[in-house]
């Protein structure tokens with residue numbers, strides 16, 4: 565029997581024979597603007613989301629994520645601009661005409677309806693024959709592994725189970741687009757990670773386009789085909805998770821996505837870079853950065869204790885703290901020029917962990933330094 569209380573590894577959903585499959589839609593935001601009084605929540609927001617894409621809108625609180633999602637859902641009206649789904653403008657259509665599946669943080673299940681009836685609701689609204697409804701709901705219950713709980717009321721379910729019901733209700737009518745606003749925000753970390761896999765797996769099989777909102781960069785990296793970073797209502801950068809991590813285009817994105825060391829850098833002429841806090845100057849011909857002040861973003865795993873080779877840059881440090889994380893050790897260390905930096909090592913068997921006060925030589929490849937501009941905050 566399926567244990568519905570246990571977070572899934574994803575294998576069960578794979579075994580469920582999915583016949584449900586929708587074709588994902590293309591979504592276009594065209595210069596969408598929205599202000600609340602003097603607060604400009606969304607400035608000239610333009611973005612094309614491809615069919616079947618898992619697109620995450622990522623940003624800190626108040627950056628405009630929900631405003632963008634609500635404009636797409638039809639819960640709020642854009643001040644100007646257009647939103648198209650498969651080429652059709654939906655800007656004047658009420659939410660129910662847009663045919664979108666939606667999942668929010670607070671489950672929003674109907675408390676007086678059983679799990680079955682909650683999931684059946686969108687199909688009844690669409691006047692589907694009773695026999696087809698039963699078949700569809702049972703199939704979706706199997707996908708989200710809630711079959712044994714079909715007769716329960718929402719109040720008798722755990723948070724994770726309620727969220728699975730909300731997810732089932734959103735996918736049961738096979739929508740071409742699924743909107744999710746912080747759907748896992750109320751759950752604990754372990755359950756959140758298990759459901760991340762499950763949602764991704766099911767979306768992959770359904771083929772629908774997903775627009776997902778979160779402020780959690782780890783969740784965005786784990787789930788998305790592409791991420792949009794919003795800052796103060798503007799798009800700061802759009803890219804795949806690896807593009808965002810490996811090639812951030814601003815100090816903000818470098819800092820927001822993953823951990824990094826951000827250090828002031830001076831480019832004297834194209835290809836000649838000084839990072840005073842590391843006490844280094846080096847040449848890197850692939851840099852096309854213009855002369856001036858930049859920030860060097862160096863990911864902690866790029867700093868390594870190993871012999872320098874060829875063009876490698878060496879940095880001498882004194883260990884401050886070593887944090888044992890099982891397979892990985894994270895260190896903080898002080899450079900000879902006063903900067904506190906972080907580096908991270910995979911732990912190998914029987915490696916001795918250096919202690920506080922020991923010196924170490926770290927090595928870095930010039931191509932692992934990403935120079936980013938410090939773009940100012942925009943005024944609203």
Ligand SMILES: Nc1ncnc2c1ncn2[C@@H]1O[C@H](COP(=O)(O)OP(=O)(O)OP(=O)(O)O)[C@@H](O)[C@H]1O
Pocket residue numbers: 600603604605623624625626627628629630631632779
């Ligand atoms: N109904 C409203 N009335 C006035 N201001 C609003 C309203 N809704 C949103 N705002 C403002 O618009 C800006 C963007 O809000 P939005 O809810 O889109 O941000 P968010 O990124 O989703 O934030 P959070 O992660 O906290 O939900 C914020 O400054 C917010 O205070």
